[in-house]
Amino acid sequence: MKKFFFVFLLLVVSSTIPILLVMAETTPPPQVDEPISPIDSNKGVITGHADPYAKIIVTGGLYDIPPSEADENGDFSVTVALIQESGNTYFIQAENEDATPSDPIEITIIEGVAEVAEYEAETGEDRTAPDAPELNETEVETEDSAYTIVGSGEAGADVLVNNEESGEKVDSNGNFSVEVAISGGGDEEVFNIAVKDEAGNLSSNVKIYITGQGEEVEDEEDQESDNDEDEDEDETEGKDSLTDINGHWAEDYILELYNNDVIGGYGDGRFGPNDSITRAQIVKISLLAFELPTADGDENFTDVKSGDWFVDYVASASGDLGIVSGYSDNTFKPNNNVTRAEALKIILVAAGVNDFDSVTPNFTDVNTVNDWFAKYTAYAKSSGLVGGYSDGTFRGNQTITRAEVCKIVVELIDSLTSFN
Known part of the structure; x- marks a missing residue:
């Protein structure tokens, strides 16, 4: 009886205590x-709605797609390149300020002449993109602060x-x-011109290269000797191509890989270090970095389809090679x-590192017995590839950034060999 009363009392008390999850x-x-x-x-448009100012991440298709941002x-709206005569699958995620991505939403855009002809015959809707516009000039030099691009295209289309x-x-x-x-300042700028018809179909882009010949103000660093410029040439190559890495903590790592054709930027000139x-991107980087x-x-x-840009890297x-499964x-x-x-394992395996037996130091949040990645983090810590966070943790389940991958790859290459 006393035992029953004790259990009953415990249930009553516990039911009144809020449980915080x-x-x-x-x-x-x-x-x-x-x-x-x-x-x-050649192009499709993905539109939708998310939290105001959320980062919009679209993956899939032919090329890397730079993240965009929802408006207020x-x-x-995200424009994507389409593989011709094929189904094009994309995954769309939103990401809040805490860099916590949403579950992906999958869509498929079918590109095909026969499918469109049948659809247009049945519905009467226009699903055929207009021809690319024609420009009067495609290479221009001007001393003015503005230039008027003149051309021709489908009547009534937006430019x-x-x-x-x-x-x-x-x-x-x-x-x-x-x-x-x-x-x-003598810089050449590239403008992509397209037209969109009343049905919302987009034409291909036509590029025009415009060089502004206005005065360029030089600072003291620009007036260094030719010898100094020659010495710095290899280090600064790529800075003008990647527009968002200047001053970033990983700038030197990114430039080293960029200048050795291991990585590239997005189509708009950004690298997106953060x-x-x-998985497809890191496989490509690992194969190129270690010359596999x-x-x-x-x-x-x-x-993984035959038209995907990453099909050869994933297959290899x-x-x-046995780098991923x-x-x-x-x-x-x-x-x-x-x-x-995951990134650390892929990079180390691609580099051919296998000397894990004698490595013992590890991070405070890595269980050396139960965590499958313990030997990789131990090697990274002892060799200085990864320093971890100020609290001594590694945070293995946290997503890794493009900048962090560049640092690990360059540090590992420097410790093993060097670029030819």
């Missing part, structure tokens, strides 16, 4: 609009400059003009972000 906050997934599909075009109302609507339209005679600002890195062979890719995984890394459902998940632990 601490859960990691995640970003709500974006609401993605139904894409225009099928379509006969939460609306976003886009660098994927942004300019507010100008092609007139009824098929002609247009649009003014752009020029920075001057962006997360995907790349073979023609096979469709070994259900989510998951094949004889897929999942039990026969997928590779190329667009999933990589954690710090």
